[in-house]
Amino acid sequence: xxxxxxxxxxxxxxxxxxxxxxxxxxxxxxxxxxxxxxxxxxxxxxxxxxxxxxxxxxxxxxxxxxxxxxxxxxxxxxxxxxxxxxxxxxxxxxxxxxxxxxxxxxxxxxxxxxxxxxxxxxxxxxxxxxxxxxxxxxxxxxxxxxxxxxxxxxxxxxxxxxxxxxxxxxxxxxxxxxxxxxxxxxxxxxxxxxxxxxxxxxxxxxxxx
Numbered sequence: 001x002x003x004x005x006x007x008x009x010x011x012x013x014x015x016x017x018x019x020x021x022x023x024x025x026x027x028x029x030x031x032x033x034x035x036x037x038x039x040x041x042x043x044x045x046x047x048x049x050x051x052x053x054x055x056x057x058x059x060x061x062x063x064x065x066x067x068x069x070x071x072x073x074x075x076x077x078x079x080x081x082x083x084x085x086x087x088x089x090x091x092x093x094x095x096x097x098x099x100x101x102x103x104x105x106x107x108x109x110x111x112x113x114x115x116x117x118x119x120x121x122x123x124x125x126x127x128x129x130x131x132x133x134x135x136x137x138x139x140x141x142x143x144x145x146x147x148x149x150x151x152x153x154x155x156x157x158x159x160x161x162x163x164x165x166x167x168x169x170x171x172x173x174x175x176x177x178x179x180x181x182x183x184x185x186x187x188x189x190x191x192x193x194x195x196x197x198x199x200x201x202x203x204x205x206x207x208x209x
Contacts, residue, residue: 010046021047073159073179079172081106081132093181095152106132135163135175142175146182158186 008026015021027041073093076085082105086098106129135142142163149157161179168174 015045021045071180073177073181075101075177075179077106077132077175077177079136079174081129084174093157094149132163132175135165136173139165141165146186157181157183 006026006028008024010022010024012020013023022045023043024046025041025043027039029037029039032038071089072087073090074085074087075083077083083102086101088098090101091097131142131145142165145161147159147161149159151157158181159179160182161177163175163177165173165175
């Protein structure tokens with residue numbers, strides 16, 4: 001604190017009843033009329049605020065750890081649909097890196113995750129942007145969506161998505177979206193429907209004969 005500029009530090013100290021508290025101390029030095037250097041200190045007990053900040057940081061670190069090790073795609077968006085965070089497995093699943101995804105917006109052509117396969121768009125009736133706004137309006141968990149996706153390798157993959165809206169600490173609305181690659185399951189279901197249709201046709205023809 002022996003500086004003419006204000007210096008602030010945070011430290012752990014023993015308070016009343018031998019309980020430790022978090023203290024924020026700000027100090028600034030000056031010279032008195034006799035030429036002696038003095039220091040003025042102002043201290044505050046910030047235990048409640050600091051504990052809350054530590055808990056928030058711990059929660060954010062836990063979210064990052066889960067997101068970076070999850071097999072599902074995880075995206076956090078602001079109220080305009082712009083991506084604030086994308087899990088690192090985007091490159092593996094959608095052929096576009098997390099760095100390419102962050103900063104893009106739902107509806108923009110370069111955001112591959114929201115590029116519904118053209119061949120299925122009409123049949124499936126998928127509107128990702130509309131679903132995003134619906135989740136924000138509900139102020140809670142959005143509807144479960146399953147939709148096709150055009151992968152850069154030319155294949156069509158299927159994703160199952162669930163979104164959850166929440167309020168950030170600055171008061172702004174946010175949405176977390178978790179998407180799971182269910183291509184194998186979707187293809188199996190389609191093959192089952194095709195097999196059942198074939199059986200129905202054969203059965204009808206057999207009765208006719």
